[in-house]
Each structure stands twice: as structure tokens, then as C-alpha cells.
Amino acid sequence: MIVSITLALLPLVSAYSKTFVVPHVDGQDDSPAVVAALANYSSDSLILFKKGVTYNLWTPINFGSLTNSEIAFEGNATLPIDIATIQAETYPKYWPKITGTNVTLRGTTDPDWGWIDGHGQQWWDAVEQTNRPKKIGFLVTGGVLKDMKLWQPIASNFYLTGSKNVHAYNNRVHAVSSTKAFPFNTDGFGAGGTNLLIENNHIVNGDDCIAIGNGANNVHFRNNYCEGGHGMSVGSLGKDGSVALVQNILFENVVMKNQLYAARFKSWRGGNGVARNVTWRNIVVENVPFPIYVTQNYWNQALPLPTTGGINNTHIENMLFQNFSGTQLDTPYVEGSCITDPCWYAVANATGNEIVIFDLYPNTTSNIIVKDISGIKPVDNAEPAVMCDPTAISKDVGFVCHNGPYVPTVAGDA
Helix, strand or coil: CCCCCCCCCCCCCCCCCEEEECCCCCCCCCHHHHHHHCCCCCECEEEEECCCCEEECCCCCEEEEEEEEEEEECCEEECCCCHHHHHCCCCCCECCEEEEEEEEEECCCCCCCCEEECCHHHHHHCCCCCCCCECEEEEEEEEEEECCEEECCCCCCEECCCCEEEEEECCEEECCCCCCCCCCCCCCEEECCEEEEEECCEEECCCCCEEECCCCEEEEEECCEEECCCCEEEEEECHHHCEEEEEEEEEEEEEEECCCEEEEEEEECCCEEEEEEEEEEEEEEEEECEEEEEEEEECCCCCCCCCCCCCCEEEEEEEEEEEEEEEECCCCCCCCCCCCCCCCCCCCCCCCCEEEEEECCCCCEEEEEEECCCEEEECCCCCCEEEECHHHCCCCCCECCCCEECCECHHHCC
């Protein structure tokens, strides 16, 4: 099974007729000056946060609809330190929000400049999740997102849902707690768009490195580094019985270090729709408890089981996991997001040695294959295992489908 990903980016202009250098005043909010300037700098314009300055983005900026324009963070920027100040901003979903056509958002390759500081540590320490903004909403048609650097974000980072024809590369996320507090919901990329190429990014966080959402089509996630989070995820899909469609998704050549999951699919109980043509290949795992995890039984463990519709109607068509290698963490482990007993990610009757877990419902999957994964080894050299209900599948999935040792089959190309 081969997933073909194409990206037809719109040509970006090489020069702009207007340039707005964002002014800075010590001790004051710099956002209003940007908002005021947008009336004259929304097309064919460069909006420059200049190097050598740390800007105060104390209120959220909605850049509105830009055309043939670029926003350049060559200087640093800081959000308010105080939690209540951000919460009082009538809950802006994005901080900032960028829409339009043919738009570039860039930082700088200078390691000391181009950082946006979200001061997330205070939020994590307080376990405060009320009115948290997402960091960057890049909701454009034809765009480049490059060289951005996000430091201690409050919650999720790059949100591309609804975008079309976007190339996102060489971006960094650093969401690393200096205390025992966990950086909840600091997803790297939210990708529910069309024709997205996401490559050469460095994500250290506390949630999905990338989450493929409903409506995603032709998303290619390659040559990235992910550490500390919850993996390369498709879903969750079908919440509250909604109808989901995700298709033509390719993850390849990715390093997954100290992740809870590597390749992960999750659809809600009672959900509807289909995920088709989804591939994870050439994945290196390091200390990952769940290298390959597929569930059609997802639900919020803090709430009662969903009662919407049937057990599951979110179907899987053509899903491939190929060429995984590295170490599976099979020693006792409590991940930082665990705040209940049992942990939200606990799998009943698992031995801890499972390199593949399929939690599927009968008559819901077509052509789901695992192959060339013998390179995954538990860290204590135990025998790799799998969990799979043979009554839920009708064809060879690449290994003997049972709860027991991993035994490759013909489809798995041992």
C-alpha cells in the first residue's frame, strides 16, 4: 500500500511593496500598534518584528485576512506572565491568528532570536486549564510556516486545521517542565487541512507531536523529531457520534523519543466515518511503551462511557505500519499525564511487552497491515508481544492476531 502525497504550493512573492517595522515601547503592550497598522499592511506587505527587540504581545493579535504577505519574527516576543491577564482576554482561541492567501510566517535561524515565550510553566504548575489560548492559528490557503520557535507554550502550538497548500518546516517547540508539573495539551501540530507538508521540525512537548483531525487530506509528516509527548496521532475521530473523514496521510522518517505512543489511531465509541490510506513507515522509537496502538474505543475516562449511536462505526481502510525499529519501554512507568489510578492510558490485561495493540471492532477494518517491525525490542530484552482480537479481523494483519508473542506472518514480511 502506497500513499501518494502531493503538495501544490502557491508561488510566494519574493518582494513586498510595503514594510511595517513593528514599534516597541518598554513596559507597554506592542500588539495594538500591529492591529492598527493592518488597515494599510494587509496585502503585498512585510510585517517585521525586528531583531534585537523583545516585543510584548500582551493582547492577542488577529492579523485578519492577508494577501501576498509575510510576518517575520526576527526579534523575540513574550506573552503576559500573569495567568489571569490571559484568561481575561475573553478567551481568544489563538494568540495570534493568521488567515488569508499566499502568506508566510517565519522566524529566524539565529538560535538566540525569534523565540515566542508563552510562560507556560506557571499554568502547568497551577494545573490551570481554563481559557487557555492556542499559540498560533495559521489558517491560510497557500502558505509557508518556517523557522518559528515556541518556548514554554501554554497549550497547543501550530494549528493548521482548515488550511490548504501549506509547507511547515524547521520549526521548534520547547514545552519542557522544570518541575514535576506536566505540560498538558501542548500538541505540536494540529493538522486537519489539505495538502500539508510538515518536515524537519523539532518538537519536545507533552501531547501529540502531530494530531491529524477531521477533514485532513494529503498530509505528509516527514523527517521530524518528536520527544516527550503522545506520538503521531490520527484522531480522535467521531466524537459525540460525528462523521469523520481522514484520508491520504503519510508519516515517515521520524524519530520518536520518550513518547507514550509512536503511531496512534483513536476513534470515539459511537463515532462515524472513515479513515483511509494512512501510513506510518521508517519510524525509530526510543523508550516508547506503545509503539503501535490502534483503538476504536476511545472515550474520556473522566466521564461515563458515551452512549451515542452504536459501539463504533468509524471504519479503517488501508492502514499500514512499516519498518519500525528501536526500543519499547516495557519496564514499570508512570507518564506525567497520569493523574488517575489506573492511568488513562492503561490497557487491561496487557503484559507491558506489547509492540502492537489493536483494539478493533468486527467488520470495521479493511486491509490493515503491520510489516517489518522485528527491529523493535523491549528494553529488558523480553519477548515482544501483541494484543489483537482475531474475531475482529478477517484477513492477515502481518502477525498472528492474538494476545501473546509477536509472530510475523506472510503479510508481515518477517
